[in-house]
Amino acid sequence: MASPVDLVTAEQLPASVRGAVEAVRLPLLITAASEAVAAHVGYPLHQRLGVVESAVGRGRQYLWLRSGGVRQVHRVEVRGEVRAPSTYALESAVHGRLVARGQPWPFTGTWTTGISSTPLEAQDTGEVLVTFDAGWVTPGQRALDASLVVGLPAALQLAAVEVVTAAVSRDGRPGDMAGESIGDTSASYAVGEDGGRLALPASARQFAAPYRRRR
Known part of the structure; x- marks a missing residue:
């Protein structure tokens, strides 16, 4: 079969x-x-529809999905808020790379302690969720x-x-x-x-x- x-x-x-x-x-x-x-x-x-994947935010313009062969991005949610499609674009379907237009992607991970904390280590915290279709029939x-x-x-x-x-x-x-x-x-x-x-x-x-x- x-x-x-x-x-x-x-x-x-x-x-x-x-x-x-x-x-x-x-x-x-x-x-x-x-x-x-x-x-x-x-x-x-193979074609996969409606994939939901969390991504690591590095505080920069690029966001990488673990999946490649991305065909279409349906939704990007950052810390519970849906990001407007006009604020990002799928720059590389093969590499699953999204580029931010204007405001960069947030940093997700650990921060230094203190009054003025700074990013320490980027991690997948589940704060950035991307819904997309990937692969081919x-x-x-x-x-x-x-x-x-x-x-x-x-x-x-x-x-x-x-x-x-x-x-x-x-x-x-x-x-x-x-x-x-x-x-x-x-x-x-x-x-x-x-x-x-x-x-x-x-x-x-x-x-x-x-x-x-x-x-």
């Missing part, structure tokens, strides 16, 4: 990949590959609800195809294998900055690059 997070369907995979995997296992591979792509870009990719969501229209960028769908293909293996060789030698049977793999195996092959990372959120 399809999952809302699925970035592709079985029909979008190459016939060679579909034929190499048991029918009962293929949906698991698709969901796992889709989750890997979402983890790589740094935020959920995925092929998985379309499979579960035929009234929806897929809006997921083609590059992200292709990234998932590449991950599934790598998982199934090309000619029996893992997609992230950098080299191998027949004598004594050794193999080497591409590694990430943390020294671990890469979850995504290079082709998938290239497709996903424009949508990846900076850490």
Whole structure:
């Protein structure tokens, strides 16, 4: 059965990949590959409506949401008061960054003690709440609800195809294998900055690059 997070369907995979995997296992591979792509870009990719998220106020012009792929901001509430839409704008949908127009966002967190206190450490206190829609309608969501229209960028769908293909293996060789030698049977793999195996092959990372959120 399809999952809302699925970035592709079985029909979008190459016939060679579909034929190499048991029918009962293929949906698991698709969901796992889709989750890997979402983890790589740094935020959920499937459409989510009416998300309510608290944000850290730093007393500056910018406010960052934890979610990326923000499609539309519906409401911003600061310390119980709704902020007028004309006082802010969604500056970066991918990075979930809102910019204040005029008055900066308030500082939320701890302050120094004394008569004239100053900001000490910015924290998420729940004083700034943002309601928004995020992500795109995925092929998985379309499979579960035929009234929806897929809006997921083609590059992200292709990234998932590449991950599934790598998982199934090309000619029996893992997609992230950098080299191998027949004598004594050794193999080497591409590694990430943390020294671990890469979850995504290079082709998938290239497709996903424009949508990846900076850490």
